[in-house]
Amino acid sequence: MSSFKRDKKEEEDSGGNPYQNLDKTIVLQEARYFNETPVNPRKCIYILSKILYLLNQGEKFTTKEATDVFFATTKLFQSKNVMLRRMVYLCIKELSTMAQDIIIVTSSLTKDMTGKEDLYRPAAIRALCSITDSTMLQAIERYMKQAIVDKNPAVSSAALVSALHLSSSAPDLVRRWVNEAQEAMNSDDPMVCYHALGLVAGLKKNDKLSTVKLITRYFGTSVKSPYMLCLLIRFAAQMEAMNSDDPMVCYHALGLVAGLKKNDKLSTVKLITRYFGTSVKSPYMLCLLIRFAAQMVETDDSDTSKRFIDFIEYCLRHKSEMVIYEAAHAIVNLKKPVRDLAPAVSVLQLFCGSSKASLRLAGARTLACLTAKRPTAVAACTVDLENLISDPNRSVATLAVTTLLATGAESSIDRLMKQISSFVSEISDEFKIIVVKAIRRLCTKFPRKHQSIVAFLAGMLRDEGGLEFKAAIADAIIEIVEENPDAKETGLAHLCEFIEDCEHSALAVRILHLLGREGPKSRQPSRYIRFIYNRVILESGPVRAAAVSAVAQFGAQRPEMLPNIKVLLSRCELDDEDEVRDRAIFYNAVLDTGDQQLINDYIINVVKLNPIQLEKALREHIATKPDETFDIMSVPTEELNEDKEDIVEVEVKKPTQMSTEEMYNEMLSQIPGIERLGPIFKRAQVVELTEPETEYTVRLYKHTFARHIILQFECVNTLNDQQLEQVHVRLETPPEYNLLSIVPCQKLVFNKPDSVFVVVEFPSAYLDSLGTFGATLEFVVRDCDPNTGNPDPGEGYADSYPLEEFDINCADQIKTRTAAEDFEETWECAANSPEASDTFALPYNDIEEAGKAVCRHLALPNEAVSGDAIKEIKGCGIFRGGAPVLMKAKLVAINVGVTMKLAVRSPREDIAQLLLSAIG
Template identity: 50%
Template structure:
């Protein structure tokens, strides 16, 4: 026997089309014109063309048309393999090529031929090139194909009909009788596809769908695929009707839990848990079925069951606890997707006594899975630690051991962020967590993570019982690490020196050494902090070390760019220094991300990055625009608004609903507050498809202290296309009393011209129209609209610096609130201020609590609030103390709450 060389074997496993070039392949396609046709050669060339198309290679219209017409010459060959490749080629090229209808007759002949292998493929290709102009020519053939005795032909016709129903719905509706006949087929796929077509034909008519489902749930469909589809349709009807478990459709779905086919049983269980009206009893019946599936011999069944139980555990963890024993058996499953989902489900449903045992089981398993699955487990551990805070020692040790194992940047980042969140949520875990992170940075390969941990040490390490023990770890970074880490270490040391006077002499020595560093960033920071620390002034330390710069990075960049541009145009303006107060404060970036667990739950598993170090993009955290930055750009693009030169936005409110969400016109208002102006942005949506509104504006009664400076109407409000209306108001600069800032805008009315239009084409039918108006809710400006959230890391120091002479106290009886948590939440919302030292969290069992708040009023006046709350039988009593450098502001805030 001939034995192939090992090298030849390895080469044979390569991709034979890896070096295929589009130009050369299209030239080779001329072979299609040769007579007689060489099937083998033509099949290879056609395969190359299909390979290029399916790998994203774009063909121009001319190239696609030439290749298409060359390919049509292959119809003269009787080779079955080549003919089926031609059908695939027609489907792919018809999306780009022109005049593809020329092959209609050839495909129609093949569709009606006796070759059962080619008929389904020819039928699918024919439907791909059919449009409204050629539809009538194939209608008779399609009706015959739907009821064809050959199940492959019938299925192909039904599936193609479903696709055609999206573009030619009225034509396909005429095939309902044939689809109904196909529904009685003995073939399971034909029956399923027939039901799909019938539903597509009738889905716009709820009564017709109801009749269809009612009839079918009484009959016995043989196809498990058709039953699964029927379950989905029935579940949709239950949701639309809001009938709940009393519906006969629900009884049908529940009866399917006892079906012989596993896919039907799973589909029924999945439908029940996804219904909003499902009660605990019905949920338990679905969970019982899923529990049996956990011991199935088929990996797909086990995966489906554990994935669904994981989903249930997010909202109903107690209901899944009955499955914990079976889930524990899956931790050692050979399929790592199943094992990971089993672990995360157990972490959500486990009780406090089982945490240690569970952690030991997981620890033995972690080394065998990829980073992506590890990240999912870390996320579940974070949730478990929040659920059982007393078990933080066990979970911290588990996370610490994971930190010292091999893994990529994303994996290590998730662990570090989890430990940080545990430290922030649980004061008892602070010292243990900081100790674990200190050990990690001794051999951390990721610059970004080292900088993050050093920043945390500077913020939290100073508040521990023995802050001196962290200095060694920080100093090691000064002598062993890269320049960004050394710079972060200098900043961290400065914070320790600012808060711990006994450590100041030693830290000054370390900082003096850093002034000789090779990197200018490190030298500059060390010199800067040395000068501040040597001054030994408490207020200076608080301003320049303890309180970090809290401005928008993008806003700062724009402000500096504008300052440099104005200096280049007008050199005299460069004499005035840059004012940091012109930069808007940061309100937090708007991130949009998908959790790794969500990806795994939906089967979207990507290969994890196994590299030891992050890429450049990973190392530098992406800076996203804040809401203020986005709104600033939006307002700057409107000439009427930008001409007022309003300056930076101080505060943009969340959208305030001025109408119900179900009304014909939906209006929201966003309040943009500037130093001396307020811009009201009314976001409007027209939900009526037979009307277009033109010249849309908002009128209202403007209270004293405000003057309308500009109005920007919406020229047109088409159906479901949001548009914005702007009203710019100037605040009276001579306002005698701050209390007038709290204003109520009454008689708010949407005014417009209504024009009737065609619901389908949106073409205006009435050119003149008629004026109309729509009354909106009143609008209010309150304290929170003028207040910017600014964190004060060392609140007691800032409070003492403000002084008692600027303090006002008042006591309030908050009878509307029964708990401290409710009262604190409403206070924070009303004041619009930043919570300091996480004082919004009330320890369990406490009936008295103190909250610290800080903010900047109208962009320049610092405000500090200390609220002492006590719960009693009559509600909550609050003693509010407010300090501010401006007595009128202090008085305004105290009176505003009253």
């Protein structure tokens, strides 16, 4: 190392060029060393460097001198040194224009070009193409085609550049390589794409139509190569594509230019405003301008956005129907409020009366979308939409019906039902399901019309149709029954009649489950027993088993019917099906005890377990602890997800995706030893640990087990010029917690989320399980190319990033649900259990907000709050480990805030105290 430093210093001190005083004669004499055997590669490289320096400085070699050096250089092919071989290729290229009989090295170069050594092949291709004339090209044509599509980017790029040079001397021959060059344009390597595009465009430079096709081929696509994009821009500029007489060329040219300027807001504004008030020939280009203008309205809060809105409204008066529709569609879909929707709605209304089916579909579809946001704005189109009910295009007719159902008044419902009754029988099941969903929303909007709506749905149940269609109707009636108490008797009666002839077992099971849950609460529960017991006599095994469970519900909730129910269950004990017999025996045994708590837990309010987690827990139990008793209470319960509001339009079926549960299980499976933690108990809601616009964003997911919690830190690197490696989180834990292991993220690339997992053990005492954690993200930073994402050479440097503190509280450790109707009875049954109670002064002026805050701390849903002046909160749940919990609170608004009295009952007194401390 010291000698290296000394030589470097001497070089700096001299400040000269080591090749400055070279003499050509001396260098030519030194070249004779190439004939020695064996040769010293390092010495040969030095001599070749001198020759190349002289050639590049303009030194003139005679033909004899060049030929002698050329043939002396070819003797170096005997060396296997990589650097020397590449210097030989360079010398051959430079001497090929001066020496004679250079064709003699063709075989050696061809051998290297087709060999297995990738370091030789690119330089060999360049040298070979420089010495080969047009008469010899056909001999290497096959090899050149293979090299152009080679997997090695350096080989492919060398072949493409060489072909571009050869196209001037042998254009007809190189033109036969276009197919291979076009295939190379799809390469993942940016430089290969660039060179391939240059070759193809060079071969087609005299063909304007082919050049236009070549450029427009990549408009609207994601071109990975920035070099290729730069070349496309040059070609597009040369062709003045945005001023072309061809409408499609204008459209694609604008798309390319706008795509390249998408991150430059000022340039985008200039691009759009450039065409305001001008006569744009291309309607496609105008449509694209309208879309860009709509995007700018959404993102620009300044007065400039008014110009864009004026431009879109101006386009409503264009002669092209395409432009008019695009402008109307943009206006009605703006998230920002528009002063007047009437012009756009008027245009859509005219489209609904058009003779073209495409315009009618466009108008009806856009009005249907507008109905979800501004139903009053669509009211003026009622007559036109009613005319579309009989439209021969079923998509148009379905959209008209669903829009009318969403915008109709309560007084027009009966008339609408009569209008669509004949229409429904003529459409396919797919469209019928859309209509059923629209009718379902109509009943939510006008609950007093439930009788006519349910009767109409029941009539559709009796029509021909598949399982999906019948299930949609049954689901709609079931939802109406659950939401509207007045519709309960009517809905249950129609469902009872339907299961008499129902041919789908799965649907019959769902309806029987509903009858068992809602039937005992009706005014005349005995009327449903006959329909249910008929299923025991006439149906298949699964339906009979569901009927037994439904019958048991009546015996559990209606004591006056218990003797008759026991007789029916006794008959079912003789059934041929094991499942039916077992259920009947089990329910009879539970009802014989007379224990109301037992009946409630095992018949009325049975906990619904998550089936995915139940299967996983059973498999783990069999694999790890087959001799121990399985604790079913440790399995997470099934969580109901609220469905999003359906948009009134023809739906497109989405591909089946992995469920959230399966996705989490797959991610956690990479943690070593996770099977020893047992089944997962609960997953808490996400916690943001960074601000949204920071260079690194981190979100926390908590996965709770009986005695452990896994903290999943999902990290996103938003810097495209950095790659993070060995990413982990340093935790500052409360002293009672025990940090067991950390699973780091090995590599975090730009904009691709990945996770760090930390396994922490809960304290042995429940009361110590509330705590605040500090966290710091630590990693190694490596700079990388923003375009390719490839990291620069080197080891990088260590860095850290502070994260927000987070808490582990009661809500992370308990699964709760809203109390059932018999909560008071359950509360009294638990009178002997330990109880903890206290009175709290809550820092809220609004009693509604106070109730929601308490539910948030206790992990209860907001539906647990009831009452007006005095709010009551009732709920129950299971703490990690399986201990049941009952909670009851009363909130009263006073002058300076809200006062609450909270009582908690549980077999574990420390858990009850813990829930109180969560509030305090």
